[in-house]
Every structure is written in structure tokens, then in C-alpha cells.
Amino acid sequence: MITAKKVSENLLKIRNQGPLVHNITNFVVMNNTANALLSIGASPVMAHAPEEMENMAGIASALVINIGTLSNKWIEGMVIAGKTASKRGIPIVLDPVGAGATSFRTQTCHKIIQECSPTIIRGNASEIMALISDDVKTKGVDSTESSDKAVELAKTLSNETGAVVSISGPVDFITNGDQVLSIKNDIPLMPKVTGMGCTASALTGAVAAVCPTPIEAAATGMALMAVAGEMTMPQAQGPGTFQMHFLDALFQMGEAEVLKYLQL
Amino acid sequence: MITAKKVSENLLKIRNQGPLVHNITNFVVMNNTANALLSIGASPVMAHAPEEMENMAGIASALVINIGTLSNKWIEGMVIAGKTASKRGIPIVLDPVGAGATSFRTQTCHKIIQECSPTIIRGNASEIMALISDDVKTKGVDSTESSDKAVELAKTLSNETGAVVSISGPVDFITNGDQVLSIKNDIPLMPKVTGMGCTASALTGAVAAVCPTPIEAAATGMALMAVAGEMTMPQAQGPGTFQMHFLDALFQMGEAEVLKYLQL
């Protein structure tokens, strides 16, 4: 269902169409997220004020909602943007950063899922699990559970919500509740750089803007991360150089690199 | 009216005087903007709370207002800071990020122009045009109109507002409604890095703090961007390396580089 060829085609579509991706995201990652979208060929806009959410989500080709540094006023904007996007039929990606760490975050995710019906939910295993079960506690924003259990719960969340669920980890799993796709590249430095999951969600939004099949879009998003990560590793001496060269890799990536590096 | 020699002299003034530049700017670019100001020799302060705007704008040598990630509370702070700066006679630079993309942004710019009388308005062609005509729609924050038309409209905006208008693009144009200056360096990677326009506005503020002629200050600001961009290009393999080496270039820049690279 996902192939290097499809990933390359989706990458080319982003480059050719330059979709406008509306991000309501956290303060930590805004610069990197915007640069990642520019590097891959999309056109990012970051905006959150309730007063302009209808306008902004009204001209975008995809909406990415990331709850990393949440507050009540922003939730208001997220819901307005989400409803506008939902009405217009453009894809919505939800990144439930830190779900499970506080009830404020978990409840906000439930609210967004109910009122906006995200197309794709992308997080780590703990976050995904927190959206189903009260039993799972996250320690900050790092995953603490095994992947196998996560896949099963992701299928459950996908069936409950109707969203494609994308779980990042050493192996990434993407499911529509039925099929499960996986991306097997494991990039050791990636968890040592803040906001790589947020970048994955943003790229997933860019792909979803040009690719009508959510499970394929979500898998392509993770594939782009994986290929850029492989391109970056030989040039990285630590998190600083990794973060910088990763943007260059997104910019330089073409079909050759996808074919060379992607592990399905 | 603008020469490499004047640009060098203004650069030296910034280095010698280290002007305090008060920025009310967007979440995406704050780190880069602060670093760009430090690298060029200015002293940045980022603050937005209405409660401290009189104090902060009261000790600054220039104020930069950037509406990139707007909200009502911030607008309140912008107006207080702008009025304080206006009363004190220090230069105000307005960056109308995304004007035209939403009516909230366009109206906020009109409010700031009316209540604070900015000295310099710096944006891309779409943003500048959006402040005059309702007919121009921007797609996110990227320019979609030709430069020639932009210059004419910039003259119009300058005449309407009394501000110097600085339009960035492949060629930058700076006008006081009468004279038009241009900076002709075209840096291909610059549009692929988020917030370079915001950096241009911040540097323009730093120059305006030490240079009493707004059109010369605005042109010098764009000239510093151009020279740093030329210094950076040979070292950049993509947006990541460009963003980093650009800061080094601002730090390393001296008269020799200005003379070598600036294209007027």
C-alpha cells in the first residue's frame, strides 16, 4: 500500500503544488516546523487567533493542530479552525503532544476529536494510548510503552474516531483501523532533537493536502522524515547539527534518496 | 542616495552604539530575530505585555512591530508601545506579516498605522498592496504580484501614511513616496527560510535607531540582508545551513564585504 515510488510521487506533488498548510502549533517548534514545510516545498502559515481562524483555515489546503503548549484561548482558535477545515473538507492532522501527562491535554484532544473529526492523529505510543485509556500515564512527552501494544490501541483509536492513526517510534506504524503500514528506518538522534514529532505532523499535513488517501498521506509523512533522517545522520555530530542538516535534507531530497534509504 | 559607503557607516554606527531595539514580534522568528540583532551589534529586547510597554518602549532606541502571530492582547501591547515610541520620537518599523490573508491582520495594520504613525513599513509586495487595496489577496505570506505594480502601490501607501515603504523581493524597493531606492542582490535561498523578512524588519529598526533619515535607514536594512545573504550562499546547502551561516555573516560583515557584494 505504501511504496518508495508513491512516496516520491507525493513528494513531487508537494513541490509542484506548494500547498498552503495552516499550523496551530506550539511555541517550541514553530520555527523548525515552518522551515521544514518550506524545505519540503509547502507554504506554511502559523496563526492561532480565534478572530482569524475562519479566514485562515478557509484558504489553506490542510490544517495541522498541535497542542504542545496549550492554553484556553488557543483551544478556542483550534476548534474554530478545525470546524472550518472540516466543513471545507480539507485534511486535519492532530498532534496530541503530551496527551496523558495532564488531564487538560487529554480532555482537549477529546474535544478536538469530537468537534473537528481529524483526518489523521499522529503521536508517540504513549500519547495515542492516552487518548483511549485512562490507565496510561506519560512521563512528559516521551513514549513509555511497547510498540506492539501501541499498534493494537492505535487500531482501537482509529476505529473509535474514524481517523487514520500514525504512531512514531523506532518503527512507525500507520493504521486506518484495518490495514497497518510501517516505516522501519530507525534514526538514533531523532529523539534527542525537540519537535521532530511535530515536524512529522506538519509534513503529514503537507502530504495530506496533495494526496487524497489519508493512510497513504500519513505513511508518506513518516517516510519523508525517515529518508531525511538517514540523509542527515552521516553529517550529524549531535542534536544541533542534526536539527540543521535535517532541514537541508528535506530540501535536497529527491526520488533517488527515497529509493536509496526508505525501509518499508 | 544610498551607497555602499553609507551602508558601511551605518553598520559601524550600530556596532559602536549598540542600540536597544524593542521587538513585538511573532513566535516563529523570535530566536532568529534576536540573534540577528545581536550579530549585527544591536541589543534586542522582546516584550509584549501591555503592562510593561510604556517602560520598555520608553528605554528603547527603536521599536519593531511585527504582526506575524497576532492576538488581541498583543495588539493592545503594540498600540501602547507604538504610542510611547511615537511620543518619544524614536523610529517605529511595522512589518505587516500576512496582511491581506485575513481581515484581522489587515485591520490591525490599519489601526497601528493610524494610531502609531510608523516611520517605516516593510513587507513583501502582497502585504504592502493589501494595505491599500481590498482587491489584492495574499496566499499566506508569500508575494503574488509583480514588482513594478508593487512600487507604484508602495508610493501610494507612502503618500497615504507618511511612512517610508520598503518592499522585499528579488529586487528590494524603498520609497518615501517620491524617491525610489533599490537593492538588486537576489539571494535564491532566502525565500526558503522562514522569517527572513522579519529579520529584515528588525535590522531596519536597528539602523533606524542610529540613522536619522528613514529612507536611508530602510535601504541600509535591506542592504545588510543582501550582503549577508551573498556571504552565506557559498556555505549553504539548503535552508538549514543558510539560516545558521546567515547569522555568522551578519556578525562577520565589515566594510570590505559591503563593498564587494552590495548591488545597487
Added chain:
Amino acid sequence: MITAKKVSENLLKIRNQGPLVHNITNFVVMNNTANALLSIGASPVMAHAPEEMENMAGIASALVINIGTLSNKWIEGMVIAGKTASKRGIPIVLDPVGAGATSFRTQTCHKIIQECSPTIIRGNASEIMALISDDVKTKGVDSTESSDKAVELAKTLSNETGAVVSISGPVDFITNGDQVLSIKNDIPLMPKVTGMGCTASALTGAVAAVCPTPIEAAATGMALMAVAGEMTMPQAQGPGTFQMHFLDALFQMGEAEVLKYLQL
């Protein structure tokens, strides 16, 4: 009282325990602060909403409060988090960014000191002095006073508040009101990069989470900055390369580098 061996042991404890450090910090530095904490081996979480402060400070091993880009809603969150941390007995680091520049900042620091009893207060000389005396005015966030005077005032502040006070500068001084420790490495590019003080406060929080003696934790925090700075200088051509390689240095640092570079 502080030795390279103790610094190395504390570094190893951070690497082994991966303490969760809750940061309420400013927009300018969030990305770098989170990356610095990841690079040193801690687990950062950035969160500010009053609604989740009890939950978040309730699972953290240390709390870092940084007032760099202040607003009323954030102060509310800071105080709730600070009281929760205080009740739980986890260390609290306060970074009084820009104290003295506006009365809003100075008063907020006084409020946090009174209501939350920070374990360690870390700032530059002007900021520390502003918390004692109304006579000291800061120009933005840069220090304008001599170190000797600062040490005396820091002792005063330490005695007044019960907190360890850590002053950064060409020589860093750390005092519990009685003893004074110093870190003598002077890293010339450090003041040209925004947020290095904020990084120092965050690292101080990470050390405090694993080291029960506040004066030792505070000195270790500054020692980690100093050693990483020395490791970075040979690779830095300016503020851009410094900022990036500094993260790599935190990641690569081991006992050998601490022994080689630390100047006490």
C-alpha cells in the same frame, strides 16, 4: 566545594536518571532550551497554562521559571506551578530575565520569590541587583555593573530570600549567602547568542533535580555551560555556528572534557 569530579558525577546522574524538567520559559529560547536539556540527558517539558500547572509540576523533578516574555496569564501559571513544586519539595530555579528593565518584571520576580521560595535564582549582575535595589537600572537584558559589586549584592539577595544566587558573567559567581563559588571560563561568543543565560538556568534545573545541594547544583549548571562553551569555540565562526555546535557539545561532553576545560 565544587570540583571537576563533582561536575562529572552530576552530569552522569543526569544522563542516568533523565530527570523531567518542567520549564515555564520565554518564547525566544524555548527551542534551544528544550534541545539543551535533551542534549545533556534530561527530559524537557514546556507548559504554562494555569489549568495544567498542578499536573505538570506534580510529575516533574525540577521546575524552571523564566520571565523573559512575560504576561499576566503566564504569571498565574508560574505561581501555581511554583507553589506545587514548593509543596512537593522539588527544586525551583528562577531566571529573572530583564528584572529592573520594567517594574512589571521586577514586581513579578518579587511575587514569585515571596509565594514560591525558589531554590536558586540565576541571572546576570544587573538582574540580580535589580531584585534588591531600586537604584539599579538595566538596559534591556545586558549586565551593566561590575562583578565585585554584584557578588556583594548577590550575597544580600541570598540572605534575604534563602535562595542560592548564581550570577553569570565573564566569571560566574554562585553563593548561598555565605560561601562563594566561581567558574572562571570566559567564552567570548556566549553573550552574542540569545538565550544562553536561559539555557544556563534550564541546565541548573536539570542538575538540581539530581543533586541535593543547591549551591553545588547551581555551580555545576554554570560549569556545564563553561565546558560546552570551550568545546564549541574552536568550531564557531559566529553566533550561528556557536548556537548549533553548543548543543552538540552538551551531547558529547563527558568526564574527559570536564577535566580538560573547567576552570575553577
